[in-house]
Structures are given as structure tokens and as C-alpha cells.
Amino acid sequence: MKILHVGSTDSAGGASRASYRLHKGLEESGVDSKMLVRRKSSNDPKVSVSGDFSVFQNILEKLTPPIERTLRRWSGNPTGSMWTFGIIPSRLAAIINATDADLVHLHWAGNGFLPVKTLSQIRKPLVWTLHDLWPILGVGHYDDAVPELNPGWLSVDWESRVRSLKKKYWGNLGITAVGPSPWVIGQLSKMNNRPGWAPAVIPYGLDTSVFEPRTDLRLRxxxxxxxxxxxxxxxxxxxTSDSRKGGDLLEGVLEELAHRNFEGDIIVFGDQDSAKIRSYGFRLIRLGSVCDDTRLAEIYSVGDVFLFPSREETFGQTASEALACGTPVVGFRAAGQASVFRHKEHGYQATPFSVSDMANGVEWIISEKRRGRLWQAECREFALKEYSLARYASRHYDLYEKVITSSKA
Incomplete structure (x- = not known):
């Protein structure tokens, strides 16, 4: 079986990390897996850059992202959220069709990497992981990014226009749509605009030999x-720049805990936005960007609680990583993240979007631990069962077999 994964990058962002982990998991299980990306960060020889296949495609790959950004700016993007227009031409389909892949697995294709019309020109069985909702919306990647008509000089209803393009070019495509959570597939069903797509739910996996409890306390x-x-x-x-991530809700939780005289330290990691989070009197340790998975595992392992205040996620990889390291999660009972862990079994699912109830969850987990509850063992066991790399790969292998067999019928 030969699988080609197609996505914008091989490591930048949650979707890329999920797709690369799948690629490596399939490789370890004996599958001939390769990746085709716009931008490569790894030194993996099985990952190819689409712009390397032709001079014309290379030019397009360099021009498309700035054109997409210009369109967003001129269209008066009201939320600052990610839009992808997908209208700039590409030779990506020709590159894909020339490979010997038995099946093409599409991943995150933002910033115009996979134009709407180009997708309809791929002549191989298709699986598409819905890392966000762009495949079923118009230009928006989530509902909160769906634009209203801008009164400026470029007054084009891009959401409706791109939805119409997708209906035109994707209406008769037989695509197997994989949701990392039941919520994603529920959104696909609710939209009811991709009648030919077959749904499947496969949660993201991770390397549990890397993401594991670290007993070495040197990081503390x-x-x-x-x-x-x-x-x-x-x-x-x-x-703080993406409202879905809940940076404002995190600050609300910290403020609430401060009012309750909660004693503890806060460790924050991420991009430059993490430096903007207010401390509310707590000692807030800012680690900045952490790209090394071993280092991430060490960070998760020193925590008593992983705070996950997102409003809307298709899954929640950081939460599953924390669980694999034995750290319980406190988050909201909302969207895709609600399926990552079970309430009061591996953490606490607060009422959306009550910072008071999320603070209750933090206090409850700490009190349970002080009473002797073995959170580490419970969370680790659950992650091994649900999110191991081997299971992640095997679930996809079984799906690929069905799709390939069906395409030959």
C-alpha cells in the first residue's frame, strides 16, 4: 500500500504535527508512506516539497500566500481569523496524479495550497482529515471566521462565492472525510453540503514512548x-490573538483562582502570544516556543493540571499529550475537545464557558490528588488505550483498505 499525504507543512501547527505523526506511524507499521508539502521543516527524505517539481509550481507556491493575505486585507477580514480563498491556480493535481500512490490523504490546505478547482482534478482515491472546518465552509476555517459582506471597495461576498465554487467542483466527488472527533463529523452532517462524502472518526495519535510521565524532577x-x-x-x-484558544478565559480562571487565594505556579508555553497573558499575582513562568517533544513531555509531567480553555477545537492535541504524560486536564465541555477525555475520570469538563466552574475543576483535581488519587496512572492508561501511534496508524490502514477496495469496484 502506497499512501501520499498532502498538506501545507510537515510540522508547523497542530494539523501538521498530526499528519506527520500519522506518516511516521504508518511507516513503522510497514506502509509505504510519503508526504507532499508546500514548506518542509523536517529532514525526512520521504517528505517532498511541491515547488520542487516544476518551475511554474515553484513560482505559484511563492506567490499564492501573499496574494491570499492581500485578499484577506482588502476584503476587510473583520475578525483577523484565518480565511482561505483557494482560487489561485495550481499544478498540484498534476504532480499528485503523476505519483504511484494508491491513495491520497489530504490534510490542512490553508493559504491557498490546495485550490478548490485543483482538488476536483485529482484522479486517485481521496481521504481528507478535517483538521478544521474549511472543507465544509467557504473561506472561513471555523464558524467564527465566516465573514460578513465588507462595505469597502472590494465588497465581495467571499463566503458565498467560495461555497458555490466548492459545490460546483466538489459536488460529485467521493471523498472519505475523517474527523478527529465526533463533533467534527456532526458539523459535516449539520451543514449537509457534501452528500457524496463518507464520514469516519479517528482521533489523533501520538508517540507514547516520547509523551510519557517523566519522573526526573530536575525541571522543577x-x-x-x-x-x-x-x-x-x-x-x-x-x-490571545485567536479567540478560539481562550486566552481571555484563561485569564478569567487565573483571576478567579486569585480571588480564592489558590496557591500555585503557572507555566505557559507557546508563541509570542503567551507573553501577553496576565499573571493576576501568580508566579507565571513563560517558556516561549517549545518545539522539542521530549522537552514538552518534561513540561507536562511537572504539572498537576493542564489548563485547556479553548472555545472550539476539532480535537485538542495538547490535551492528549498532557494525558499521555499523566497530567489531568481541565477544559470546557464543548466542541471537539469534549471527546478527548472523560469528566472526573481524566480531568474536569467545566460548563461552557464558565471561568468559575473551570476554577472549580482546578481545585477539585488538586484536592483529589492530595487525598491520594493516582491521576498519573489513570490518565496514562487512558492515553495508551486511545491515542497510541500504533492504534492511530492501524485505524487509518483499515480505512485505506476499504477506500482503495471500493474505488476498484
């Missing part, structure tokens, strides 16, 4: 945290 010493001190962890990209 390095950060100056006493062994009996409660530690809360938070990590996200775009924590």
Missing part, C-alpha cells in the same frame, strides 16, 4: 518550583 529545580507546590500548565499558539 531548574524553574525554582518546590516539590510541594501546585503547578498549572497552559500551552497554545495564538493564545
Amino acid at each position: 529545580e531548574e524553574l525554582g518550583i518546590s516539590q510541594d507546590r501546585a503547578v498549572l500548565i497552559f500551552g497554545a499558539l495564538g493564545a
Whole structure:
């Protein structure tokens, strides 16, 4: 079986991390897996860059992202959220069709990497993981990014226009749509605009030999945290600039905990947005961007609670990573993240979007731990069962077999 994964990058962002982990998991299980991306960060020889296949495609790859950004700016993007127009031509389909892949697995295709019309020109069986909702919306990647008509000089209803293009070119395509959570597939069903798509739910997986509880306590010493001190962890990209990530809700939780005289330290990691989070009197340790998975596992392991205040996620990889390291999660019972862990079994699912109830969850987990509850073992066992890389790969292998067999019928 030969699988070609197609996505914007091989490591930047949650969707890319999920797709690369799948690629490596399939490789380890004996599948001939390759990736085709716009931008490569790894040194993996099985990952190819689409612009390397032709001079014309290379030019397009360089021009498309700035054109997309210009369109967003001129169209008066009201939320600052991600839009993808998908209208700039591409030779990506020709490149894909020339490969010997038995099946093409599409991943995140933002910033115009996979134009709407180009997708309809791929002549191989297709699986598409819905890392966000762009495949079923217009230009928006989530509902909160769906634009209203801008009164400026470029007054084009892009959402309706791109939805119409997708209906025109994708209406008769037989695509197997994989949702990392039941919520995503529920959104696909609710939209009811892709009648030919077959749904499947496969949660993201991870390398549980890397993301595992770390008993070495040197990181606490390095950060100056006493062994009996409660530690809360938070990590996200775009924590304050992307409202879905819930940076404002995190601050609300910290403010609420401060009012309750909660004693503990807060560790924050992520991009430059993490530096903007207010501390509310807590000692807030800012680690910045952390790209090394081993280092991430060490960070998760020193925490008593992982804070996951997102409003809307298709899954929630940081939460599953924390669980694999034995750290319980406190988040909201909303969207795709609600399926990542079970309430009061591996953490606490607060009422959306009550910062008071999320603070209740933090206090409850700490009190349970002090009563002797073995959170680490419970969370780790659940992650091994649900999110191992081997299971992630095998679920996809079984799906690929069905799709390939069906395409030959």
C-alpha cells in the first residue's frame, strides 16, 4: 500500500504535527508512506516539497500566500481569523496524479495550497482529515471566521462565492472525510453540503514512548518550583490573538483562582502570544516556543493540571499529550475537545464557558490528588488505550483498505 499525504507543512501547527505523526506511524507499521508539502521543516527524505517539481509550481507556491493575505486585507477580514480563498491556480493535481500512490490523504490546505478547482482534478482515491472546518465552509476555517459582506471597495461576498465554487467542483466527488472527533463529523452532517462524502472518526495519535510521565524532577529545580507546590500548565499558539484558544478565559480562571487565594505556579508555553497573558499575582513562568517533544513531555509531567480553555477545537492535541504524560486536564465541555477525555475520570469538563466552574475543576483535581488519587496512572492508561501511534496508524490502514477496495469496484 502506497499512501501520499498532502498538506501545507510537515510540522508547523497542530494539523501538521498530526499528519506527520500519522506518516511516521504508518511507516513503522510497514506502509509505504510519503508526504507532499508546500514548506518542509523536517529532514525526512520521504517528505517532498511541491515547488520542487516544476518551475511554474515553484513560482505559484511563492506567490499564492501573499496574494491570499492581500485578499484577506482588502476584503476587510473583520475578525483577523484565518480565511482561505483557494482560487489561485495550481499544478498540484498534476504532480499528485503523476505519483504511484494508491491513495491520497489530504490534510490542512490553508493559504491557498490546495485550490478548490485543483482538488476536483485529482484522479486517485481521496481521504481528507478535517483538521478544521474549511472543507465544509467557504473561506472561513471555523464558524467564527465566516465573514460578513465588507462595505469597502472590494465588497465581495467571499463566503458565498467560495461555497458555490466548492459545490460546483466538489459536488460529485467521493471523498472519505475523517474527523478527529465526533463533533467534527456532526458539523459535516449539520451543514449537509457534501452528500457524496463518507464520514469516519479517528482521533489523533501520538508517540507514547516520547509523551510519557517523566519522573526526573530536575525541571522543577531548574524553574525554582518546590516539590510541594501546585503547578498549572497552559500551552497554545495564538493564545490571545485567536479567540478560539481562550486566552481571555484563561485569564478569567487565573483571576478567579486569585480571588480564592489558590496557591500555585503557572507555566505557559507557546508563541509570542503567551507573553501577553496576565499573571493576576501568580508566579507565571513563560517558556516561549517549545518545539522539542521530549522537552514538552518534561513540561507536562511537572504539572498537576493542564489548563485547556479553548472555545472550539476539532480535537485538542495538547490535551492528549498532557494525558499521555499523566497530567489531568481541565477544559470546557464543548466542541471537539469534549471527546478527548472523560469528566472526573481524566480531568474536569467545566460548563461552557464558565471561568468559575473551570476554577472549580482546578481545585477539585488538586484536592483529589492530595487525598491520594493516582491521576498519573489513570490518565496514562487512558492515553495508551486511545491515542497510541500504533492504534492511530492501524485505524487509518483499515480505512485505506476499504477506500482503495471500493474505488476498484
